[in-house]
Amino acid sequence: MSAEDILSDSAGSTSGDRFVEISYDDVIPNNVALGSDKQLQRALEGWRPKYLDWWSGMGPVGYQQSEVYLRTAVGVDPAGWAKFGYVKMPTYRWGILLAPKVEGRTIPFGRHKGEPAWQEVPGEHRALLRRLIVVQGDTEPASVEQQRFLGATAPSLYDMRNLFQVNVEEGRHLWAMVYLLVKYFGKDGREEAQALLERQSGQMDNPRILGAFNERTPDWLSFFMFTFFTDRDGKMQLAALAESGFDPLSRTCRFMLTEEAHHMFVGETGVQRTIEATCAAMVKAGVKEPNDVEAARQLGIVDLPLLQRKLNFHASVTRDLFGADISSNAAEAFSSGIKGRFNEGNLKGDDHLLQDATYPVTRVVDGRLVVEEAPALRALNARLLDDFIVDCQGGIDRWNKSVEKAGVAFKFVQPHKGFNRRIGEFAGKRISPAGEVLTEEQWAAKSGDWLPNDDDMRFIRSLMKPCHEPGKYATWIAPPRVGVNNQPGDFEYVKIA
Amino acid sequence: MIAATEAGLVRQHLIDPEICIRCNTCESTCPVGAISHDARNYVVDANICNLCMACVPPCPTGSIDNWRAMPPARAYSVEAQFGWDVLPAELSADDLALAGAAAEASLADAPPPVSPDALGKAEFDASAYAAVVPPWSAERAIANLYGPKAAARSVSATVVGNVRVTDVGKDYDTHHIVLDFGSMTFPVLEGQSIGIVPPGVGADGRPHFPRQYSVASPRNGERPGYNNVSLTVKRVLEDHQGRPVRGVASNYLCDLKVGDKVEATGPFGLSFLMPNHPQSAIVMICTGTGSAPMRAMTEWRRRLRKSGKFDGGKLMLFFGARTKEELPYFGPLLNLPKDFIDINFAFSRRQGEPKRYVQDAMRERAADLAPLIADPDAYFYVCGLKAMEEGVVTALRDIATKAGLDWETHGQALKRDGRLHLETY
Numbered sequence: 001m002s003a004e005d006i007l008s009d010s011a012g013s014t015s016g017d018r019f020v021e022i023s024y025d026d027v028i029p030n031n032v033a034l035g036s037d038k039q040l041q042r043a044l045e046g047w048r049p050k051y052l053d054w055w056s057g058m059g060p061v062g063y064q065q066s067e068v069y070l071r072t073a074v075g076v077d078p079a080g081w082a083k084f085g086y087v088k089m090p091t092y093r094w095g096i097l098l099a100p101k102v103e104g105r106t107i108p109f110g111r112h113k114g115e116p117a118w119q120e121v122p123g124e125h126r127a128l129l130r131r132l133i134v135v136q137g138d139t140e141p142a143s144v145e146q147q148r149f150l151g152a153t154a155p156s157l158y159d160m161r162n163l164f165q166v167n168v169e170e171g172r173h174l175w176a177m178v179y180l181l182v183k184y185f186g187k188d189g190r191e192e193a194q195a196l197l198e199r200q201s202g203q204m205d206n207p208r209i210l211g212a213f214n215e216r217t218p219d220w221l222s223f224f225m226f227t228f229f230t231d232r233d234g235k236m237q238l239a240a241l242a243e244s245g246f247d248p249l250s251r252t253c254r255f256m257l258t259e260e261a262h263h264m265f266v267g268e269t270g271v272q273r274t275i276e277a278t279c280a281a282m283v284k285a286g287v288k289e290p291n292d293v294e295a296a297r298q299l300g301i302v303d304l305p306l307l308q309r310k311l312n313f314h315a316s317v318t319r320d321l322f323g324a325d326i327s328s329n330a331a332e333a334f335s336s337g338i339k340g341r342f343n344e345g346n347l348k349g350d351d352h353l354l355q356d357a358t359y360p361v362t363r364v365v366d367g368r369l370v371v372e373e374a375p376a377l378r379a380l381n382a383r384l385l386d387d388f389i390v391d392c393q394g395g396i397d398r399w400n401k402s403v404e405k406a407g408v409a410f411k412f413v414q415p416h417k418g419f420n421r422r423i424g425e426f427a428g429k430r431i432s433p434a435g436e437v438l439t440e441e442q443w444a445a446k447s448g449d450w451l452p453n454d455d456d457m458r459f460i461r462s463l464m465k466p467c468h469e470p471g472k473y474a475t476w477i478a479p480p481r482v483g484v485n486n487q488p489g490d491f492e493y494v495k496i497a
Numbered sequence: 498m499i500a501a502t503e504a505g506l507v508r509q510h511l512i513d514p515e516i517c518i519r520c521n522t523c524e525s526t527c528p529v530g531a532i533s534h535d536a537r538n539y540v541v542d543a544n545i546c547n548l549c550m551a552c553v554p555p556c557p558t559g560s561i562d563n564w565r566a567m568p569p570a571r572a573y574s575v576e577a578q579f580g581w582d583v584l585p586a587e588l589s590a591d592d593l594a595l596a597g598a599a600a601e602a603s604l605a606d607a608p609p610p611v612s613p614d615a616l617g618k619a620e621f622d623a624s625a626y627a628a629v630v631p632p633w634s635a636e637r638a639i640a641n642l643y644g645p646k647a648a649a650r651s652v653s654a655t656v657v658g659n660v661r662v663t664d665v666g667k668d669y670d671t672h673h674i675v676l677d678f679g680s681m682t683f684p685v686l687e688g689q690s691i692g693i694v695p696p697g698v699g700a701d702g703r704p705h706f707p708r709q710y711s712v713a714s715p716r717n718g719e720r721p722g723y724n725n726v727s728l729t730v731k732r733v734l735e736d737h738q739g740r741p742v743r744g745v746a747s748n749y750l751c752d753l754k755v756g757d758k759v760e761a762t763g764p765f766g767l768s769f770l771m772p773n774h775p776q777s778a779i780v781m782i783c784t785g786t787g788s789a790p791m792r793a794m795t796e797w798r799r800r801l802r803k804s805g806k807f808d809g810g811k812l813m814l815f816f817g818a819r820t821k822e823e824l825p826y827f828g829p830l831l832n833l834p835k836d837f838i839d840i841n842f843a844f845s846r847r848q849g850e851p852k853r854y855v856q857d858a859m860r861e862r863a864a865d866l867a868p869l870i871a872d873p874d875a876y877f878y879v880c881g882l883k884a885m886e887e888g889v890v891t892a893l894r895d896i897a898t899k900a901g902l903d904w905e906t907h908g909q910a911l912k913r914d915g916r917l918h919l920e921t922y
Contacts, residue, residue, distance in 0.1 A: 077640075077767065082554040103648045235520075254525070261520030262557040268518045269558070394519050394536075401582070481516060482559035 029095030031076055032179070043182045044096075047193055051175070054197045055090060059144055060167055063151045064089055067495040068164050069484065071262075073097055073172070076255055084485045086495065092168045096179045099254035107245035108345050109352035110337035117247040121184045125336050128329075129246060130185050132339060134192050135209055136237060137177030138199065140170045142213035143226070145201035150223055153464040155474035159220065161484065161493035162266045166227060169259045176252045184248065211422065212317045219460050220477075221274065221302065225314035227267030228395060233321045235260045236342055236388045243340030268395045269480060274302055275399055276478040279406030290410040297459060300475040304403070304410045306459070309452045311412060312433055315392065316420035325361050325382035325424045326374055334380055341380065342387040359383055362417060363425040367437050369418065381424075389414060420451065468496060506566045506883040508921055509573060510541045510548060514581050516560035523552040523561055528641035528765075533575065540578035543567075547692070547709050548920075549640065549765045553629045564624050566883055623890035623919065626908040630915040631767060632876055634774035636716065638686050644762045651694055651707075651760040652681050656753045657725060664822040670732040671786060671825045672751045673713065676759060677725040683761070685712050685726055687793035688769040688878070688918070692762035693728075695749045707762045708746035711880065711920065713789040715797035729789040729825055769878065769918040771797065778811040778875040780866070782855055782889050785818060787881030788825055790920065794878070795838060802837060812838040813865070817855040817881070819846035839865075855885065856892035866893070867900035870907050876916050883921040890917075 028034060028048065034041050056064065067086040074083050076097050105117045121129055144167050154160035174196065181189035199206050202214045212230055217223050238260060242253040278301040282288075287295045296303035323330070333339040334354065341347065350357065357376035362369055374382070396412050403410050416435035418426035430443035433450055452460075467474045471490030483491055512523070512532075517539055524532040524539065531545035532552065552561050565587060567573070573585070631638070643652045658675035685691065692707030699705050710728040713719075719727040732751045733744025753759065771779060771794045779798070781791040791814060801807035818824045821844060830840060843858040844850070859866060869875035870893060879889050893911075894904045911917035 077551075257525070258522050258555050261518070261522045261555075264520060265518050265557040398518075486559060486562075 028175075029074060029093050029097075031097050034096065037183075040183050043190060044179070047178060047182070047190075050194070050197055051094075051171075051178075052090065054141065055144075055171065058141070058200065059148060059171070060089065060151050060164060061148050063160070063164070063494065063496065065497040067497070069161055069487075069491070069493045070165055070168060071485075073255075073259070076100060081258070082485075089164060089168060092171070094168070094172045094175045096175055097172075097255050098248065098251040101247070101251065105247060105250075107337045108243055109340050110245070110335045111353070112245055112337040113352055115245075117245050117250065119247055121246065125246075125338055126185070128333060128336065129249070129338055130181070130188065130192065132241065132333065133177055133180050133249065134196070136241065137174055137181070137192075137196050138209045139213050139234065140174040140177065141196060142199075142201045142208040142210075143217075143230070144170050145208075146213065146215070146217040146226070147223060150217065150220060153220065153466050155220055155464075155467050155477045156472060156479075157468060157470055157493040158473075158480060158484070158491075159270070159477070160468075162270075163223065164494070166231075166263050166266055169262065172259070173256050176256055180248060180252060210321055212321050215317065218457075219464050220270070221307070221310055221460055222314070224267050224270030224274065225310050227263045228271060229267070229314040229318040229392065230321070231260060231263040231267060232391060233318050233388060235264065236322075236384055236391070239342050240339050240344070240384060243344040245337030264395075268398070270477070271307070272399055272402060273478040273480065274307065274476060275304070275402055276406070277301055277473075277476055278304060278307075279403060279408045280478065281475075282408060283406055288409075290408055300463065302460070302463065302476050304408070304412075306452070306456050308412055309450060309456060311396075312415045312419065313451050315414055319385055319388070319417065320421060320423040322385040322388065323381045323423060325363075325385070326378050327381045328378060330380040331375075331377040334377060342384055361425065364418070364429045364431075364437060369431075369435065369437065385417070385424075389417065415450070468494075507543060507569050507572050508548065508883050509543050509565045509567045510546050511563045511565060511573065511578065511584060512539050512541060513560040513563050513584050514538045515583055516558050518558055518560075520557060522555050522557065526552045526555050528644055528646055529762075530645045535579050538579050538581060540575050542575050543572040544706050547690070547765050550629045550768055551640070621887060621891060621894075623886040626890055626912050626917055627919040628912050628915040628917050629768055630913075631770040632772035632774075632777070632915045634772045634777065635770035635915075636686050636773055638689060638764070638767050638770055639684050640689070640764055640767055642682065642764065644692070651692075651762050652678065652683060653758050654678050654681075654683075654761050656755055656757045656759065658719075658727070659751075659753050659755060662729070662825045663827075669823045670734075670751065671823075672730050672732070673727055673825070674730055674750055674753065675714075675719050675725055675727045676761065677723065678761075679724065681724075683724065683726070683764065684716075685714075685764045686716050687712070687771050687797050688790045688920075689764045689766040691726065691728070691764055693746055693750060694760040694762065695746045696760075699745070705745060709763075709765060711787075711789040711793075712764075713792045715793050715800060717800070721800065729786045729792070731786045768915065769880075769920050771878075772874075772876055774810075774874060775807055776809045776874055778813070778869055778872065780813045780815075780869055780875065780877045782815040782859065782877070782879045782881075782885075783817070784855060784881035784885055785823070786825065787879075787885075787920070788816060790878065790880050791816075792826055795833070799833070799837065811869075811875075813862075813869075814838055814840045815843065815855045815858050815862075816840065817843040817845065817858075817885070820844055821847075854888065855881075856888040859889070859892045860896065863896040863899065866896050867902065870897045870900075870911070871902055873910075873914065873916075876918075877911065878918050878920075880920045886919055886921050890919075893917075 028044055065088055068089060069084065070087045070092065072083045072093050073081040075081055076099055107113055107115050107117055147163065147167060150163055151160055178193045181193045199208050201208045202216060207214045217226050235257065238253040238257050242250050242257060244250045281299045281301045282296060285299055290304045293303045293305060354376040358373040359376040359379040359382065360371045361374040361379050361382045362371050392414060396414060400411050415433035416431055418429060418431035419433050421427055430438040430440060432438055463476050465474060470492040473479050479489065483489065519539060524534060528549065528551055529545055529547055531542045533540060563584060641647055643649050654676040657677045660673050662673045663669050663671040690709045690711045692709050694707045695705040710730060712726045713729045714727040719725045730747050730750045733747045734741065779794060783791050795812060798812060821827060841858040841862060843853045843855045845852045845854060879886065897904045897907050
């Protein structure tokens, strides 16, 4: 062993840009060196009490004093971003965390392609960038508001914990967007940050910006479908913004994506577990016919045709979030390097400029569906929607696998892109899930078979009974295969105060 | 670490396709680009994965945390994994024996894969107790400064020392190699590892992938105050059936001359780190070149103690080899003061003596180990061939149980609190 001894206490504690320490002492945990920007720090410290007011007024109803087993991100490196422990929600450490800076990053697409990524907002794109950040930011508190009554009917403590985890992380995503607004957009940004707390989901006078975020999330099936479909829209939008030439936005969205993954996990496995409970009960009771709704409902489970109708509803409402299929705003956001395509950095065999490229877009012409080649630049929303539909299909295939495994003859299918749409090429058109163009009469006769009807909603409401005993689950949902952070089956995820 | 293809069973990292939701978090987290996907599955390339665990905590589903002990030749390819609907079952002891990996002669100084009492049970999964977080008082580690996803793919280092650290013998030849990084930053902590890129291309015409080695030197350098690290490298000359095979990276390293340049990647590893807390005890269990991180930790504590800045903090070492001649650093180890470190050797091939493995030595010291299992300030480190994992963790379980401690409670605490670290290959 070595003969010489020179000691220094600080050896090994070198810090680099990749590992900026979180300032635990500050009121707002962050890895953006908030302490060195007094003006920004004061602005955020001023916003924080208003945020906490919003949380107590519009956040989850009840359980605010319960100890919830939550995951808190205290750093962006793998060791730091999943700290598990019991937390009372109002004391959750909402912070500002950005993915590590990639040195030498260049803008990956658009007319600025190859130029160094912007560290400040370029003046010419200021308005468009601000709008994108506000729209993204608006969805985060909206979903918390939509889900605020669900705690009371949680089918287990495990599910209740997952709901609250989703809620606090949506809250953190709001913080992330507010940071960008306040730091980079001056007075306008501060006003927008305030307005994000003033709009309310479903309120007539001052609603949230996007339609789907003004719908209610009245029951747990809706919550699971919402986190599967609508949070996946969030994933697609964040992934497109993570490609942005505006580096702080890109880094913010990259870190948010890791949390968004958890939300989709909650949705996909929530529906999956519902399917498992349904199939197991049907097999046990000898119910062979999946369309024998009465027999299934008597077993206290959600019949598969009803799940298909919920799927149809949430898939179609979420698709409207992608906006007009043909959009000059989308073209401008791309050309100016602000919002890319899904997976832009890994797309091969294209120039990332799209000046001459085309993209197939489906529209209704003379009562028939036709596919037309549209300029690719203007069809970016259509393309992101198509990527979304493909992404959804993976999860639906896994649901079908578990139906098949149970030996039940039923298959979930995604409705046609044009089904039940209010925005885009299909707005105002009547199209069946199978993709046939219908008359208004045909639609009226059948829509109750395709979308949840009053009877369905009454039945779902009757199922939504709380189950708050550790390790126990409501009849209609199976326990998870793996506990959160590998905790045992009877773990008390929420200590109800 | 010795490269997966050069020694023993590989510990193959796999993703459970039934539980995975294809969220891409692991792929975007992996610092070395080992994870990829097709339309169906997310998969891990065993040739690239360095078991750094960076992907484990961020996974929302727990599907990421699956491991299989495999003979290198049978490691699941990326293509095979793309085709899965479910994870394949663990290979049985018979399968492993058939593949030659469990044949006793091939396991060198490692204990048998599973101790007899554990065989009675369906399955004892040692990795279920392995921590993925560092000790709370560990120094903050820096990782992945150089690699496929970093700004620079590799960094050049100069060989400033290459000495043999085992006695001369034909079956074993272990070298202590010192690399200097000059003015390039390469901060490492004890327990971290670095990658070495062998020059040239393999039989498939592609550049060699980097092989990982644990650093054997403490945080302030092999020579204190210098920007250098040391590695412990065993020359690989034959495979498990005794057929001659020259390990690409180990022979390259062992043959290096002072002044030669090598390309390095890393540093890697954010959990196998030592506690800084002055009262913390460290139990080190290793075989062969698994001694590298133990040497690093011991040397750091020795330097602290010599400076007078460190008093308590018990050190215990369990070190296994076939014979004493094969033990790297045998001489220097014997010179350490007894009140500083409690050393226990286990030799499996000493003439005229029964075989003795590290877990046998541990069972003999049960009276001293049991209180440490219950002590929140005691940390356990295991490094060596994969096959020792089950034996060592089973021994810990038995020691705890005999002392009246509930193993599930204490075993889970070891995992949760970053107190049991396994680094096997």
